[in-house]
Amino acid sequence: MKRNLFIAAAALALSACAGMGGGGGWQTLIDGDRGMDNFTHDGDANWRAEGGAIVADKGKGGFLVSKQSYGDYELRIEFWPDHNTNSGIYMRCSVREKLTDKLCHEANIFDQRPDQTYATGGIVHMGKVLQPVKAGGKWNVYEITARGTRITVVLNGVKTTEIDNAQFLSGPIALQFGNLPNNVPGGAIRFRKVQIRTL
Numbered sequence: 274m275k276r277n278l279f280i281a282a283a284a285l286a287l288s289a290c291a292g293m294g295g296g297g298g299w300q301t302l303i304d305g306d307r308g309m310d311n312f313t314h315d316g317d318a319n320w321r322a323e324g325g326a327i328v329a330d331k332g333k334g335g336f337l338v339s340k341q342s343y344g345d346y347e348l349r350i351e352f353w354p355d356h357n358t359n360s361g362i363y364m365r366c367s368v369r370e371k372l373t374d375k376l377c378h379e380a381n382i383f384d385q386r387p388d389q390t391y392a393t394g395g396i397v398h399m400g401k402v403l404q405p406v407k408a409g410g411k412w413n414v415y416e417i418t419a420r421g422t423r424i425t426v427v428l429n430g431v432k433t434t435e436i437d438n439a440q441f442l443s444g445p446i447a448l449q450f451g452n453l454p455n456n457v458p459g460g461a462i463r464f465r466k467v468q469i470r471t472l
Contacts (some may be wrong), residue, residue: 299349302339302446303327303467312337315372318450326353329450330461336363336372336447344443345472348417352382355460356409359383361397363447364419367440372447374398378438379449380417380426382462384409387454394426394433406431412465420472 302311306322314320316335321328329335343365354360359382366377374397384407386392395402406413406428416427422439425432446469453459 299468299470301466301468303464305465308467309337311341312339312448314338315447316450320450324463326463326465327448328461328463331458332450333456334449334451336449338366338369338372339446342443342445343419343469343471345420346418347470347472348415348419348446349466349468350415350417350464351412351466352408352415353412353463353465354382354384354409355462357385357453358409358460358462359386359449359451359453360459360462361449361451362415362417363449364417364424364444365441366444366447369445372449376441377444377447378419378424378436378441380415382408382449383451385453394428394431396424396426396434396436399438400424400426400434400436403434404431406433409460418472 302308305325315338318329318332318335361382362380363377366372368376379397381391381395381397382393384393390401391397392402393408394406413429418425423437425435450462451459
């Protein structure tokens with residue numbers, strides 16, 4: 274009898290923990306070199322599993338686009354860019370077939386962006402970088418919260434921008450490999466962990 278009560282109490286506690294945060298626990302989309310099956314390809318970037326991460330370093334540009342769409346959520350992303358990488362985390366994309374920084378919210382990864390207003394840590398066109406953080410040549414962690422009209426971006430523990438914008442409220446997430454201005458090839462981007470928790 275006592276054993277059955279203990280098991281029931283443990284199950285109840287686990288259930289309560291799973292329900293914390295509104296939408297349950299974390300879902301892992303990329304884990305090391307696994308997870309590309311959670312995304313579709315857009316463009317001609319050479320996405321592949323390599324060295325414990327998902328990598329792109331050649332092509333005219335492209336995206337990994339989540340098969341699922343999301344509204345309110347927390348994102349945690351571990352990424353490694355070269356110093357000359359042009360990449361970004363596209364969120365709540367309004368048109369799945371047309372991914373641009375004007376039809377999505379883009380948390381930028383672009384240390385050498387000519388206009389540093391929206392460089393790494395900013396949300397392009399919408400959220401200026403509050404505190405610059407260079408990401409090139411090392412592993413970094415983005416923690417992004419999208420709740421209602423507000424999006425907050427934290428990079429390596431530093432809050433880099435925050436916006437209040439009702440333009441896009443739901444849509445897929447996309448990971449970008451892009452070129453530099455004038456179609457000069459950009460550096461590699463690596464993602465070794467992408468996790469999401471719906472709110």
